[in-house]
Amino acid sequence: MASEGFFEKVYEVVVQIPYGRVTSYGAIANYFGASGSARMVGWAMNACGKHGQVPAHRVVNRKGLLTGKHHFDGTNLMQQLLESEGIVVIDNQIQDFDKLFWDPRKELSF
DNA sequence: ATTCTGACGTGGG
DNA sequence: CCCCACGCCAGAA
Numbered sequence: 001m002a003s004e005g006f007f008e009k010v011y012e013v014v015v016q017i018p019y020g021r022v023t024s025y026g027a028i029a030n031y032f033g034a035s036g037s038a039r040m041v042g043w044a045m046n047a048c049g050k051h052g053q054v055p056a057h058r059v060v061n062r063k064g065l066l067t068g069k070h071h072f073d074g075t076n077l078m079q080q081l082l083e084s085e086g087i088v089v090i091d092n093q094i095q096d097f098d099k100l101f102w103d104p105r106k107e108l109s110f
Numbered sequence: 111a112t113t114c115t116g117a118c119g120t121g122g123g
Numbered sequence: 124c125c126c127c128a129c130g131c132c133a134g135a136a
Binding site: 115 | 125126127128129130131132133134135136
Binding site: 029034036037038039046047 | 130131132133134
């Protein structure tokens with residue numbers, strides 16, 4: 001299952017993101033040891049639809065900004081999904097991002 | 111094969 | 124906090 005490709009690795013972590021929680025691309029990249037290649041994480045997300053259902057809306061940049069919301073079906077779909085989980089999003093910016101932040105490197109006990 | 115882009119991150123000012 | 128420049132690697136044209 002794992003190690004099938006770069007996407008698969010990213011998906012495995014993203015899927016493990018608990019409800020109402022958020023993480024950043026860099027955190028995931030860091031989990032693989034690709035700390036400098038955070039872009040690849042987002043790139044893998046681009047193929048998330050290809051892989052299946054992936055909670056990409058729970059993945060944002062390090063500032064907690066919904067940078068990828070533009071890639072979803074609608075324009076505010078990503079924000080609605082986050083708000084649906086109890087997350088407050090204002091102007092594409094997640095409020096209390098530091099509290100909702102979920103670090104795989106820490107939570108998954110690397 | 112080369113070139114460019116891209117849902118990012120970090121460092122310096 | 125903001126802005127600017129560099130790095131990073133995978134995939135598409």
